[in-house]
Amino acid sequence: MLERRNPDRAVEILEAGCGSRWDVQLDGLDYRVIGVDLDAAAVNARMTVRKDLHEVIIGDLLKVDLGERQFDIIFNSFVLEHVIGAEALLRRFVGWLRPGGIVLIRIPDPDSVKGLITKLTPHWFHVWYYRVVLRYPGAGEPGKPPYPTIYEPVVSRTGIHDFAARHGLVVSEEFGSGGIKKRDRLIDRAINLFTGLVSAFSFGRYSDDHTDLLIVLRRPH
Ligand SMILES: C[S@@+](CC[C@H](N)C(=O)[O-])C[C@H]1O[C@@H](n2cnc3c(N)ncnc32)[C@H](O)[C@@H]1O
Numbered sequence: 001m002l003e004r005r006n007p008d009r010a011v012e013i014l015e016a017g018c019g020s021r022w023d024v025q026l027d028g029l030d031y032r033v034i035g036v037d038l039d040a041a042a043v044n045a046r047m048t049v050r051k052d053l054h055e056v057i058i059g060d061l062l063k064v065d066l067g068e069r070q071f072d073i074i075f076n077s078f079v080l081e082h083v084i085g086a087e088a089l090l091r092r093f094v095g096w097l098r099p100g101g102i103v104l105i106r107i108p109d110p111d112s113v114k115g116l117i118t119k120l121t122p123h124w125f126h127v128w129y130y131r132v133v134l135r136y137p138g139a140g141e142p143g144k145p146p147y148p149t150i151y152e153p154v155v156s157r158t159g160i161h162d163f164a165a166r167h168g169l170v171v172s173e174e175f176g177s178g179g180i181k182k183r184d185r186l187i188d189r190a191i192n193l194f195t196g197l198v199s200a201f202s203f204g205r206y207s208d209d210h211t212d213l214l215i216v217l218r219r220p221h
Pocket of ligand 1: 017061076
């Protein structure tokens with residue numbers, strides 16, 4: 001996907017909102033990754049447990065000063081839905097991106113049943129869901145998800161397409177993914193039934209065949 005215009009140097013990656021982990025495999029690639037996040041507890045966990053960042057900045061992506069630095073890849077995974085000023089952050093990404101570089105954006109799709117419920121329910125419900133349904137250890141504690149959700153209008157498939165068109169970026173790939181795992185727990189079957197019913201009663205307006213979106217934007221040369 002990435003054009004290696006300059007194979008003599010490492011691919012430079014900005015992980016914008018790096019949190020405590022990433023699930024990306026880049027074996028065999030010569031790369032350097034700098035993580036930025038405002039949650040010191042999450043970043044400290046990342047630095048002491050995962051140890052997979054070459055450089056880290058604890059700070060707000062909307063304010064951090066990266067000077068003239070530009071990147072081949074900006075990886076922004078499940079962050080935009082938490083940001084007040086998501087469009088301003090996307091504009092910063094455009095400035096940080098080398099010509100030919102890509103931004104990978106992952107968001108929970110607000111046009112999925114999961115996204116709809118995430119938007120309509122309070123934060124305490126998200127904490128309960130992480131603890132009880134996802135069985136996420138320490139959910140809601142400092143440095144651990146879930147984080148409060150804002151979901152500005154640009155944080156959607158159409159919003160990101162529109163932003164790309166206005167800022168000279170090309171949507172080069174997009175995928176839907178995720179969903180309740182096919183475990184045989186009663187609660188999982190109940191959730192699958194519920195999301196299927198919401199999708200059906202919305203006449204397909206809200207999808208239940210995926211929960212998350214990955215959109216890849218390219219800055220042309
Ligand atoms: C749901 S977590 C995602 C973490 C990681 N990217 C992942 O996919 O697992 C959201 C992260 O975005 C960070 N974040 C939210 N707003 C931010 C901002 N304005 N500047 C920097 N980080 C921010 C939070 O601190 C948190 O670590």
